[in-house]
Amino acid sequence: MRRALAAAAVLALAVSGCGGGGKEPAANGPVEITIWHGQEDASAKSIEKLVAQFNQSHPDIKVDTESGGATADGMLPKITAALTSDAYPDIAYLYGSWAPNIARNPKTADLTEFVQDPAIKWQDFWASEREAITVNGKVIGFPAVVDNMVVLYNKKVLAKAGLKPPGPDWTWDDFRAMAKQSTDAKAGVFGATWPISGGEEAVWGLWPMVWQAGGDILTPDHKKAAFNSPQGQQALDRLRGMAVDDKSLYLDSSPAEKGQKLFESGRLAMFMSGPWVLPDLQAAKVDYGVSPLPGTNGNHETISGPDNWVVFQHDERRVKAAATFLAWLTSAEQQLVWMSDTGSLPIRESITKLSGYQDYLKKYPGIDVISANLANAKRVRPPTTRYPRVSAFVAEGIAQALLGKSDAKTALDEAAKKADAALAVPGS
Incomplete structure (x- = not known):
């Protein structure tokens, strides 16, 4: 299974200078991490916009965005191949149904303790999302998307x-x-x-x-x-x-x-x-x-297909930086931006209480029907x-x-x- 956050540092020497994983920063410099988002069109533009905002407001962390050379549909084989070397990202967008598969890799991080921080508001995510990102009691990332057909x-x-x-x-x-x-x-x-x-x-x-x-x-x-x-x-x-x-x-x-x-x-x-x-x-x-x-x-x-932002281990600083970025990205305010750009559904209950939520509903006719349809998503x-x-x-x-x-x-x-x-x- 996965190692704890504190044990991630043992991988540090193995990742220096690797293309997919980025370069290990100096101890007193900004932490550089890479995300393979697998998004296209409006979704790609939105994630890149949000990453730019994060980088501007968080000088201690630099997030580089890449498609990973694959769309979301092809991300699992791409990540699986990358994990056989050191050229893997810190974060990747993966379908929730792939979690049991990817969680078996020892390079997959364990964020269980991190998400217990009250500031994360873990219970604010829908139960199906928390279930999709948790494997055998271990949290391997953050919810990314919840949807339904x-x-x-x-x-x-x-x-x-x-x-x-x-x-x-x-x-x-x-x-x-x-x-x-x-x-x-x-x-x-x-x-x-x-x-x-x-x-x-x-x-x-x-x-x-x-x-x-x-x-x-x-x-x-x-x-x-x-x-x-x-x-x-x-x-x-x-x-x-x-x-x-x-x-x-x-x-x-x-x-x-x-x-x-x-x-x-x-x-x-x-x-x-x-x-x-x-x-x-x-x-x-x-x-x-x-x-x-x-x-x-x-x-x-x-x-319904809850999708995940899965975190992978390079060293402890990068794992913590990845978790910090995802906590910011999945907060209610940033998610409302993502939703308005992409038409995605709210991944947190608190999003529906934000003042801009009604504008989001007006922007996408029918989104209220899709949101209500989550009640018909009974199995995974x-x-x-x-x-x-x-x-x-x-x-x-x-x-x-x-x-x-x-x-x-x-x-x-x-x-x-x-x-x-x-x-x-x-x-x-």
Whole structure:
């Protein structure tokens, strides 16, 4: 596991002069740390702006920002490779589901004692966020983002198809019917889209469908796949029918998420996504609406993905500097800036009490619906180090089914065999 803060100094000699980790400062000089933020577009600009503000107000610490050479989706393999050498950052943006995996590395810091400082106001973070950043009782960083999945709909595209916006009690059958009716092949308009690029985004939308029907991703002991249950097969079969039979799904094979561009340009009726896309929709002047996910028997359960700023050890000064920076970055005042720039949801309860919060709600129409939808986020992805591999196998199966190369049962059964083999490896 990870070493305590006081023990981090033993790594100091190993990191001098390393590109990814920066240079070890003189004992009486400013502490230099590097953050791999993995952000793009408005989010990248916002984090860089905030870092500049921190550097100006904290002369004893200098934070350098880098993308890490990867987007957030590709950060885990990038960090894993970097940690085999000394060219790793002090802070990296990592999905919450990756915490069990990254926490096993001895270079991951332990901030448990640091966050107990009353000034941090640790309990102000939502419980799901604190859970996502804590592994076996050890805090490995700070919460970065909390979100959930909703359906964004293009009002003009639905109206042109003679459809009303989805109501509060809509179902997945309604979703399929609306997608089919709003598809116009000649005009290049699709009802909805689904990623098939092989990343987590391909499976993220499947899990709520499975959960709503009473299924799950893995067995309770996390030793076997459960996603190839009748509930999983029914969910994927519905999507396959939309893609193969109805031809209402645009299959997005681009890591750059072309589906979002289609939605912005009026060629997509419905788009399953989250609060992070609202700034783009605002910039594109899309006339959009927001709805919770379709439901199953009245259950509109969604999925939430708390993401983390994870801290890595170089020496004690740098770990403390990284923690100090993150305490500042995740404070209510700085987070309101981040939220206003990016459309992200509040990661602290106290943010909703700030005077500028109402202006934030007005800036992003529909953000109030997404915030309220956190109540429908009842489960998290399995906290196992093997989850990324399981996700990749399922993503491959989804692609095979939606491309018409496999039926839903075969695709999920094949993914389950691979997942079971991965889960059987000791230490998972």
